[in-house]
Amino acid sequence: MDYFIPEKVLYEKKIIEYDLGKKLFERYKNMDIEMIPIEKHHDVEFIKKAPDEKFVEFKKYLVLGIRKSLQLSPNKLSADFIVPFTSSGCSAMCTYCYLVCNFFKGSYLRIFVNRDEMINSVKRKIKQVGEKKIYEIGSTSDMVLENTITGNLKWAIEQFGQLENATCTFATKFSMVDDLLDAKHNGNTQMRISVNPDYIIKKVEIGTSKLTDRINAANKMFNAGYRVGVNIAPIILLDNWQDMYREMLEQLSNNLNPQLKKQLFFELIFMTYGYANDTINSVALKGVLNVFERDKMCPKGRGKFCYDLNLREDAAIYFKDLIGHYFPDATISYIV
Template structure:
């Protein structure tokens, strides 16, 4: 069944151009993707290194949305797992970086600027081997984050890599895979042999924010539906309210969002889920690129309630944030009294 589902999603995320490192043709997935796009007559352009594509670097910020239509195929060289103390014990450099969506606050834009397009790394076995070595070395249960630099559900619609990784984790002891997503295309994952070793954190925001700000991602109802389907398929589920964006009517919108979760999430989940709360950080790079790349987009930056956070980034002033944190955490406790709030940052 999963092959048919994958083909349906692949059709939706067809790139306009594909840039590829020649070395990908030494890997089965590299050959498969290269042949797939060549047969579709999509231009394929050979590059030296996925992180240094001069032709794309030279393109002006105005072309941000155009560049988001491209896919880069390469080999991931750095396989070093990075310790983490929030959603996981380790951040894994995994099979993708960047994304085809265009959330106007996207943290990746602050690192990669207009090069925050989707890069897919085809050497997945090497990455999985790196995880296995770490698991063996640790010897005790740890959580491994697969999608800190991308959205694995979106990537899976193109590569099937998330399903593959879930099944690999299903065979391992002392390890839980975790990923956060703003997409709903989980049908391919429902019958994966996960053995309870994978956790999905569905990232949500009020409907209006998703529509105006999280451009190109899935609708709120579809994300909630996806969380229900994954829960019913036996996965552990977390709710990631992220990022919290304090724009007009935010109190009303976030209270309603939590009520909507209460009403629409499978009732059996209410005691079992956990929440993560993340306030928006907005970068100078976001501001610059949004203004010219997406000039009519809704502006989430409000200098009256934000303060510099260092390295060209802004966060909410402490008093503003405290008020929001109090309201949101208390509303969660009211509707989901047994749910854990893992962290609020």
């Protein structure tokens, strides 16, 4: 059964020229879901004109389109290249979500049906660089969520499984990985399970999977032969953050497969928060926990804030110590 059933589907007419587009179009039409034709997935007039309060309603929509820009861009953190892949946006509503800064109230889930063109872009890049590199396929969405609708993550994993010199990577806050366990990954895919303390997941990461379910998903993927990492993201420095994150790391340490703990890698990402988040949260998600504490943060680029350097440095030391204590064999790939 689908994890996410949209209330309305907005679609570019040309999607039916693609197998996946046709399949999705027929599926939702047969479910009697309202189907609304649109010209361009990124430029929907009635959504642009709607008040910001409609954010939550729009999150229940699904947009089907064709991705035009297929240019890979370089990256220096979790991957060597970012691949513009099969989705953008998300049905969840994490109150700090970076997508809101880019798409504002249009950060609902969009699925692009021209997946062959995307994997061909990757193949061209592999040929061009000629050495082993890591390719991030989930930088603008959550691929595990998308996979419940399209099967595209399993498909991508099997595509990468046949490639030389390429590792595919993605981070997720969802636990629906069962479909991926028998994929022929050939050791060419790694998953980063994104975690936060339960309190933050419940209050802030609205619509995502529980921490225990994410931990189980990490174990399942490891048992299926995938390389697995933990992405602590975003780190939110609420008043009792030390206790919350210590308890979370203890929970991870107690419940992750001991073999996985030996090869684990961590990524630590401090929260960035935008005016756009503040605007949407204040009108569309009234009463949610406010994670934007201005006195702890400083400007970071246009309309965005990050934690003050001193606070971040102290927190980074705390996290390094904790990880060293609970995961003596693990590595920390980066802290940003």
